[in-house]
Amino acid sequence: MPNRYPNVEKSIRVVLPALGIELEELEGASCCPAPGVIRSFSERTWLALASRNLALAERAGHDIITGCNGCYGTFKEALNIVHEKPDRLKDVQQILKSVGLKYEAGVDAKHLIEVIYSIGIDPLRKKITRPLTGLKVGVHYGCHLLRPSKLRPWHQIQKQTFLDELVEVTGAESVKYKDKFLCCGAGGGVRGSNVPVSIDIAREKLDNMMEAGADCIVDVCSFCHLQFEVCQAELNKELGENKYHLPVIYYTQLLGLSMGFEPQDLGLHKHVVSTQALLDRFL
Amino acid sequence: MGEIIRETISAGDMDPTFIEKIEKAGADRIRTCLSCGTCSSVCPSGRRTAFRTRELIRKALLGLREDVLSSPDLWLCATCLTCLERCPRQIKITDAIIIMRNMAVKEGFMLPQHRKSAQKLLQTGHAVPLDDANRDMRRELGIPEIPPTVHSSEEALAQVKEIMRLTGFDTLVEGEGTGAKQE
Numbered sequence: 115m116p117n118r119y120p121n122v123e124k125s126i127r128v129v130l131p132a133l134g135i136e137l138e139e140l141e142g143a144s145c146c147p148a149p150g151v152i153r154s155f156s157e158r159t160w161l162a163l164a165s166r167n168l169a170l171a172e173r174a175g176h177d178i179i180t181g182c183n184g185c186y187g188t189f190k191e192a193l194n195i196v197h198e199k200p201d202r203l204k205d206v207q208q209i210l211k212s213v214g215l216k217y218e219a220g221v222d223a224k225h226l227i228e229v230i231y232s233i234g235i236d237p238l239r240k241k242i243t244r245p246l247t248g249l250k251v252g253v254h255y256g257c258h259l260l261r262p263s264k265l266r267p268w269h270q271i272q273k274q275t276f277l278d279e280l281v282e283v284t285g286a287e288s289v290k291y292k293d294k295f296l297c298c299g300a301g302g303g304v305r306g307s308n309v310p311v312s313i314d315i316a317r318e319k320l321d322n323m324m325e326a327g328a329d330c331i332v333d334v335c336s337f338c339h340l341q342f343e344v345c346q347a348e349l350n351k352e353l354g355e356n357k358y359h360l361p362v363i364y365y366t367q368l369l370g371l372s373m374g375f376e377p378q379d380l381g382l383h384k385h386v387v388s389t390q391a392l393l394d395r396f397l
Numbered sequence: 398m399g400e401i402i403r404e405t406i407s408a409g410d411m412d413p414t415f416i417e418k419i420e421k422a423g424a425d426r427i428r429t430c431l432s433c434g435t436c437s438s439v440c441p442s443g444r445r446t447a448f449r450t451r452e453l454i455r456k457a458l459l460g461l462r463e464d465v466l467s468s469p470d471l472w473l474c475a476t477c478l479t480c481l482e483r484c485p486r487q488i489k490i491t492d493a494i495i496i497m498r499n500m501a502v503k504e505g506f507m508l509p510q511h512r513k514s515a516q517k518l519l520q521t522g523h524a525v526p527l528d529d530a531n532r533d534m535r536r537e538l539g540i541p542e543i544p545p546t547v548h549s550s551e552e553a554l555a556q557v558k559e560i561m562r563l564t565g566f567d568t569l570v571e572g573e574g575t576g577a578k579q580e
Binding site for chain 2: 295307
């Protein structure tokens with residue numbers, strides 16, 4: 115997030131404190147590392163580096179909070195592995211010990227959506243000063259926020275609604291669209307190595323959202339965000355027409371807008387797909 | 398009439414230790430696969446390519462190690478985890494794919510673009526390091542120009558590099574990266 119979408123990071127840094135959540139920097143953190151690519155290359159390296167980030171949080175006496183489904187997946191899975199397999203924990207502890215770090219795997223990792231949702235819908239509603247009435251949103255959960263479901267904190271139901279509820283508290287409407295829980299197509303190293311396949315998956319989602327009359331996408335993952343921001347221009351180029359121009363809004367940007375923050379404070383002026391027409395409706 | 402080409406699997410192509418290794422590495426229920434095809438039917442990559450998860454798992458079960466590890470199809474999984482959720486045998490399919498990918502990389506099958514991200518991680522501690530444009534944007538937005546990550550601590554970066562040395566990541570991803578059949 116900090117290296118790819120500083121504008122989204124800005125919105126997180128502005129909105130969470132306004133909700134009473136104090137953020138502390140995870141000094142010296144590295145790449146989570148990416149669950150699709152790095153874990154596919156060397157699971158042992160991936161686990162060791164993920165555990166280092168978790169160890170830094172443990173040392174600071176906090177749980178990790180992340181705004182990216184990929185990081186979330188990495189941390190959740192990394193914790194599960196060392197909790198279930200004592201030999202893996204031992205291996206990781208030995209590696210971390212040799213760089214001077216102690217690790218007990220006693221921390222947790224949370225997605226910021228989980229933290230915001232825990233505030234409760236009614237208290238959140240009281241924060242809304244600029245209701246986004248009439249805005250139709252295509253809600254995109256992303257994969258690693260929800261799956262594997264056994265390792266996630268949500269109610270064990272087939273179709274989750276927590277993000278829809280969080281979107282609707284802003285006054286916007288979450289539209290029903292086909293294959294809502296479909297992947298964005300970016301993960302697993304597919305975006306890096308098989309661009310045509312990757313963007314074709316995203317196109318399917320975009321088509322489904324547009325067909326349902328969505329005015330924008332709301333996502334909660336830096337990689338999904340990249341996928342939807344970047345692929346629309348790629349698709350237009352391929353088609354030779356400007357068919358895809360659905361603004362891609364990160365959740366804290368949407369919430370911040372409805373809480374009365376200025377678009378510049380939420381990084382909404384720094385998007386690949388322009389958000390101006392959408393903003394003009396509410397400013 | 399054209400010649401019908403039959404693909405025959407010979408015993409020599411089958412490595413019975415292959416599936417044992419996958420099982421041991423974490424895909425513990427993989428032998429219970431009944432080839433029902435649920436995994437293929439929910440696969441977003443499979444919707445638009447010839448990639449078939451069921452076929453991949455079947456080949457792994459048959460021990461067709463070389464075939465599986467050298468196939469570019471192994472890299473079409475977007476790790477969306479839908480197959481893992483839906484598998485009636487509760488096989489950790491995505492884990493199995495990741496295990497096979499680890500084996501493939503160990504044998505030198507790595508796509509050049511993937512090797513590039515791995516090398517970036519090795520050099521900077523991030524698979525996606527900060528570039529000039531985003532550095533400018535950070536300054537403009539009034540957030541720390543260099544994030545308080547490994548990017549602003551040489552000590553932290555050294556720690557991360559040492560971990561990658563200890564786990565053999567440096568030797569694993571070095572080189573140019575034209576993994577055999579992957580090109």
